[in-house]
């Protein structure tokens with residue numbers, strides 16, 4: 621057995637030496653890129669370029685490695701290379717252990733400075749003020765729909781959306797002991813309670829449910845008090861030394877949340893992009909139909925349509941629209957120019973590479 625392993629391990633050692641040399645060769649080139657950018661004050665993080673590199677390695681991957689695993693590795697390589705230019709700071713809805721934090725690593729790799737914030741409002745403030753280079757905010761969940769606070773804050777922010785990232789959201793029921801003995805209350809963020817309500821009604825109909833600021837906060841509370849159970853990610857459970865009573869309790873096994881990356885960067889076209897807009901129309905018959913006609917006319921497909929009350933006491937709405945393509949694409953540019961002419965309110969939130977997942 622060991623005789624057979626020895627030469628194979630020697631091969632792996634030799635390959636590792638080559639990988640290590642190549643990684644550092646790549647890092648030196650990234651440092652040079654950093655010097656060029658510093659001369660022109662250009663932004664360090666280029667989401668469109670990173671998206672192209674990640675799509676490229678998946679397309680060219682000969683196997684047997686799985687394409688998504690190759691992307692995970694290259695995401696980390698780029699993260700480490702980028703950190704040699706500058707370590708970017710990214711604000712997110714904390715505390716440590718939230719799905720928002722997971723989304724930060726999914727987008728930026730692990731060589732970033734995470735800045736946990738107490739609320740979505742604070743993520744916007746920190747990014748607007750430049751305390752953070754970027755912010756990551758939840759936009760919509762596949763089970764529960766839009767994250768209204770984020771949509772409302774998008775209206776007035778000076779930041780732009782520079783990227784999107786979607787992650788699978790798996791909830792676990794966890795306690796200090798790993799069982800439900802003596803548990804009097806199940807705590808989680810209101811979104812997580814909603815995403816697990818059928819399972820909770822079936823399994824623990826008589827235990828009080830309490831909404832708290834975040835799932836990670838629930839996990840922290842459960843770590844302090846054996847009468848509290850938390851619904852959170854297993855990552856948060858590990859953070860606060862919890863035992864899993866039951867994993868994957870979300871009602872939809874394919875539950876996902878999409879996040880927006882906000883910042884001051886106008887992302888360039890990556891070849892596969894989305895553009896997000898907010899529109900309002902005068903309150904009259906056929907107005908929405910007419911408003912969207914320019915999209916059809918220029919062959920631009922709409923990927924999302926969401927409405928929010930304008931909160932001025934009348935039945936008026938803001939419409940949040942995502943379309944395929946980048947503002948610099950000719951067809952999108954023409955459609956948006958016509959939309960703008962008709963709309964009572966018009967704001968481009970940003971163009972950015974379509975999420976890889």
Ligand SMILES: C=C(O[C@@H]1C=C(C(=O)O)C=C[C@H]1O)C(=O)O
Pocket residue numbers: 650653664665666667669670673697698699701702705
């Ligand atoms: C090296 C660059 O800077 C960053 C690092 C990248 C990389 O390691 O491939 C890609 C884009 C940037 O976020 C670059 O802009 O090319």
